[in-house]
Amino acid sequence: xIRIGNAxxxxxxxxEAFRELLETADLDVITGDYLAELTMLILARDKARDPSLxxxxxxxxQFEDCIGLATQRNVRLVVNAGxxxxxxxxxxxxxxxxxxxxxxxEGDDLLPRRAELGLSDALAVNAYLGxxxxxECLRQGADVVVTGRVTDASLTVGPAVAxxxxxxxxxxxxxxxxxAGHVIECGTQATGGNYAFFRTIxxxxxxxxxIAEVGEDGSCVITKPAGSGGAVTxxxxxxxxxxxxxxxxxxxxDAVLRLDSIQLAQDGKDRVRITGVRGEPPPDTLKAGVNAxxxxxxxxxxxxxxxxxxxxxxxxxxxxxxxTEWTLARTDHxxxxxxxxxxxxxxxxxxAKDPDSAGRRFSDAAVHLALGSYPGFHLTAPPAAAAPYGxxxxxxxxxxxxxxxxxxxxxRRVEIPAVPVTTPLIPVPEPVVAADGHGPARRVPxxxxxxxxxxxxxxxxxxxxxxxxxxxxxxxAGFLTLDTVRSLLPETAGLELxxxxxxxxxxxxxxxxxxxGEGVAYNARFDPQAxxxxxxxxxxxxxxxxxxx
Numbered sequence: 001x002i003r004i005g006n007a008x009x010x011x012x013x014x015x016e017a018f019r020e021l022l023e024t025a026d027l028d029v030i031t032g033d034y035l036a037e038l039t040m041l042i043l044a045r046d047k048a049r050d051p052s053l054x055x056x057x058x059x060x061x062q063f064e065d066c067i068g069l070a071t072q073r074n075v076r077l078v079v080n081a082g083x084x085x086x087x088x089x090x091x092x093x094x095x096x097x098x099x100x101x102x103x104x105x106e107g108d109d110l111l112p113r114r115a116e117l118g119l120s121d122a123l124a125v126n127a128y129l130g131x132x133x134x135x136e137c138l139r140q141g142a143d144v145v146v147t148g149r150v151t152d153a154s155l156t157v158g159p160a161v162a163x164x165x166x167x168x169x170x171x172x173x174x175x176x177x178x179x180a181g182h183v184i185e186c187g188t189q190a191t192g193g194n195y196a197f198f199r200t201i202x203x204x205x206x207x208x209x210x211i212a213e214v215g216e217d218g219s220c221v222i223t224k225p226a227g228s229g230g231a232v233t234x235x236x237x238x239x240x241x242x243x244x245x246x247x248x249x250x251x252x253x254d255a256v257l258r259l260d261s262i263q264l265a266q267d268g269k270d271r272v273r274i275t276g277v278r279g280e281p282p283p284d285t286l287k288a289g290v291n292a293x294x295x296x297x298x299x300x301x302x303x304x305x306x307x308x309x310x311x312x313x314x315x316x317x318x319x320x321x322x323x324t325e326w327t328l329a330r331t332d333h334x335x336x337x338x339x340x341x342x343x344x345x346x347x348x349x350x351x352a353k354d355p356d357s358a359g360r361r362f363s364d365a366a367v368h369l370a371l372g373s374y375p376g377f378h379l380t381a382p383p384a385a386a387a388p389y390g391x392x393x394x395x396x397x398x399x400x401x402x403x404x405x406x407x408x409x410x411x412r413r414v415e416i417p418a419v420p421v422t423t424p425l426i427p428v429p430e431p432v433v434a435a436d437g438h439g440p441a442r443r444v445p446x447x448x449x450x451x452x453x454x455x456x457x458x459x460x461x462x463x464x465x466x467x468x469x470x471x472x473x474x475x476x477a478g479f480l481t482l483d484t485v486r487s488l489l490p491e492t493a494g495l496e497l498x499x500x501x502x503x504x505x506x507x508x509x510x511x512x513x514x515x516x517g518e519g520v521a522y523n524a525r526f527d528p529q530a531x532x533x534x535x536x537x538x539x540x541x542x543x544x545x546x547x548x549x
Contacts, residue, residue, distance in 0.1 A: 002163040004156050004180070005211045008032035008079070009187030011039045011056050017187070017209050018066040022073060024225035025211060028163070030070070031155040032059060032079035033185045037458065038520045040149070041291040041390040043083040044124035054085035055146075060092060063144070067097050071143065078134055078155050082146040084109065084124060087407070090146050100144055101409035103137030105129065107402060107416075108149040110288055117395070119290055127288040127402045130253030131177075132168070133416045134158025136406035143409075149289065151252050156181030160214045168419045174255040175279025176218020179262055182250070183222050183240045183274070184210040190222060190240045191230035194531075196451035196538060197468075201236075203229040219275045221267055232270040235451060235468060238505050242464025244455040246511055247500035248428040253286055253399065254419055255279040260428065260502050276504075284421045285396040289458075294391035294518060295351050296358040300366045301380040302346040305332070309344045312374035316346055319373060320365050325349040327526060345380070349523070351389070358386035392519030394458050431501050433477035438545035446488075446542050448549060450476065452534030459522070461515040461530035463537065466507035472548045473506040479542075480508045488540045489533070491515070491525070 005027045007017035011034040014020075021030055034056040047054030059081035070077060082089045082104060090104040110117065110125040119125055126149035135158045137145045145158070160166070160177040168174075183190050190210040192201040201207075208228025213221040222237055224230060241262065248260040256279060263276040304312045313328050329345040336342035348366075352358040363383035370377060404416040449472055454463045463485075467476045482497045489512075496513035512533075517524030527533065 002029065002160055002214050003027045003211060004029045004031060004159055004184070004214060005209060006031045006033065006155075006184040006187055007209055008034055009185065009189065010034065010036060011042070011058065013187055015058060015062055018062050019069065021209055021225065022066055022069045022075060024208075024228060027075050027211065029076045029078055029159040031184070032062075032077070032081060033152050033155060034059065034079065034081045035083060035149060037289060037291070037392045037456070038390070040083070040124050040126060040289060041392070041521055044291055047084050048123065052085075052088055055083045055089035056081035059089070060096070063093055064096055067100060067144075071100070076138065076142070076159070077144045078138075078159060079145075080147045080150055080155060082148045084126070084148065086146045086148045090407070093144060093146070101142050102144045102146065103140065103142035103409050104145065104407050105133035105137065105147040105150065105405065106407065107133075107404040110397065110402070117397070119292075121292045122290050123293065124291040125288055127286045127397060128253060129286070129402070129404050130154050130419070131157035131161050131174075132254065133404050133406040135161035136414050136416065137408060138162035140408045152185040153178040153181030153252060154254070156184065156212060156214070157254060160218075164216050168254065171255045171279030171281065172277060173216070173218035173279070175257040176220060176274070176277040177214055178250070178252055178255060178257045178279075179241070179274050179277050180212035180214050180220040180222070182257075183237055184212050186240060186243065188230060189243065190236055191224050191232055192236050193230065194453070195236055195239055196447065196453065196534065197235060201231045205229055218277055219273070222272045222274065223270055232272055234264045234266055234272055237264055237272045237274070238466050238507065239451060239453040239464070241505060242466065242507055242509055243453050244457055244462055245464070245509060246462065247498070247509070248502065249280070249425070251283055253282055255282055256425070260431070260504060262504055264505070280425060281421050281423050282419050284399055286399045286402055288395050288397050290393050290395060292391055293388050294522060295353045295389060296355045296386040297389040297523070298350050298358045298362045298384065298386045300348050300362070300383050302348070303343050303376075303378050303380060304346055304374065305339055305343040305376040313344075313346050315374050316348075316369070319369055320348060321350060321362065323350070324362070325351075329526070352386070355386045362386070389523060390519070390521030392458050392521065431503050433474055433501065433503060435478055436474035438475060438547060440546050441543040442546050442549065443541050444544050444549065445539055446544070447538030449544055450538060452538050454530050454532070454534035456516055456520055456529040458519050459514050459516045461512040461533055463510040463512065463533055464507060465510070465534070465537065466505055468506075470506070473503070475545060475548060476506070476508060477501055480510070482510070485510055488537060488542065
């Protein structure tokens with residue numbers, strides 16, 4: 001058994017989590033996930049200003065705080081905090097602790113090839129590497145392994161590969177560790193954080209960080225430190241398994257995880273067992289994330305108070321530049337006792353390729369309306385200068401063209417070969433779920449019966465929906481069609497939708513293509529990462545069989 005805890009789900013997560021896990025749990029490895037699409041853009045801009053940067057600087061303080069205790073307890077650290085400069089972070093850590101054996105993984109940085117790839121405007125181009133570089137560093141005695149862009153699950157898979165000696169042929173075991181890594185990668189989301197049924201979690205004030213106990217066959221138990229806050233249940237694990245995934249196949253560089261094979265069971269208090277996981281050969285390509293500056297953006301918010309909200313908004317739209325993007329938030333209440341509760345917010349966003357057009361042109365247009373527009377005219381803040389915005393897109397590159405290198409604690413460089421692919425994958429048909437008859441229905445918020453978790457993948461959003469018992473599962477599978485999604489979520493109109501059915505999880509996953517424009521930094525909507533899309537669906541009313549309520 002190898003016990004792997006995760007102490008960071010994003011760049012900016014709870015800084016004391018490493019120490020908390022070291023002090024409260026018996027672990028072999030602690031991982032830390034720092035990299036998201038937006039984070040890579042932030043780190044790219046850091047590195048452009050100072051070539052010695054480009055890594056998650058918060059980990060340096062965490063390392064200083066906990067490396068002594070980690071060494072004392074023989075706990076290894078595996079983090080992707082290296083970002084765009086894993087060598088730079090490794091060098092900084094050696095300065096702080098010369099006795100610590102530090103390895104790092106590189107090869108994900110494809111920016112030197114941007115002209116060849118037709119990406120001349122890119123600030124960062126990074127392939128998603130797998131777990132075997134991490135494993136090689138650990139096998140060669142590293143106490144700490146720093147990576148650049150690897151898949152989030154690889155932070156867990158790598159230590160398991162090193163511990164058990166798995167080879168690329170051990171696809172089921174690797175896929176099982178991928179499932180474990182996917183559950184714990186976002187920290188406390190696995191222990192009740194951001195959970196749809198959060199009111200069922202007894203103590204969510206300070207949830208504990210998750211632990212995966214991974215067995216030699218890849219099966220695992222998800223748990224947390226005894227006495228810590230939050231909870232680990234089949235529901236919290238289901239929610240995280242549905243986070244930012246697609247269909248039945250979840251592809252990684254080392255294996256394809258068959259999400260439809262996963263079986264969950266409560267294994268005692270705060271323990272959920274994951275078994276039955278099947279793996280398939282990985283694709284012969286790697287995903288690569290491309291971050292670039294898309295242009296310049298400016299925003300202004302008009303406050304519309306009292307009567308005739310729609311007419312006031314229409315007047316402003318006609319008075320401002322034609323290509324402004326508008327969102328009217330009806331936060332106003334009828335017969336409201338205060339100005340704030342009587343007001344709606346009209347958000348205007350303007351984009352241009354140059355800062356002058358998005359700056360003075362837009363700002364001046366808003367200011368000039370001050371005495372010649374709707375009654376009660378005012379803004380939430382003075383118009384500001386334009387700011388650059390980023391765009392993200394994903395591409396694929398041949399895996400054989402990416403040089404994956406493990407740099408060992410003694411400085412030796414070991415090239416990790418691409419995983420050979422020998423078996424073509426057969427499309428997975430959508431499972432047929434037998435319809436089940438139900439009696440009278442009642443119109444209620446869908447959140448009375450469904451859980452949901454949503455998130456972003458570039459410009460797309462994923463919406464994972466599940467029910468908590470077998471009785472409700474046939475109803476959900478029959479109810480949540482793509483037509484139903486469009487009717488309940490009107491902002492998906494005109495966008496491509498995909499539906500994927502996962503019976504073992506009693507879940508339906510819906511992909512909404514293009515909902516987020518060109519990624520989170522593009523800021524296409526009020527909720528730019530679609531984190532609240534699931535809660536919006538749960539708040540919509542629909543006819544639900546009374547016997548299921």
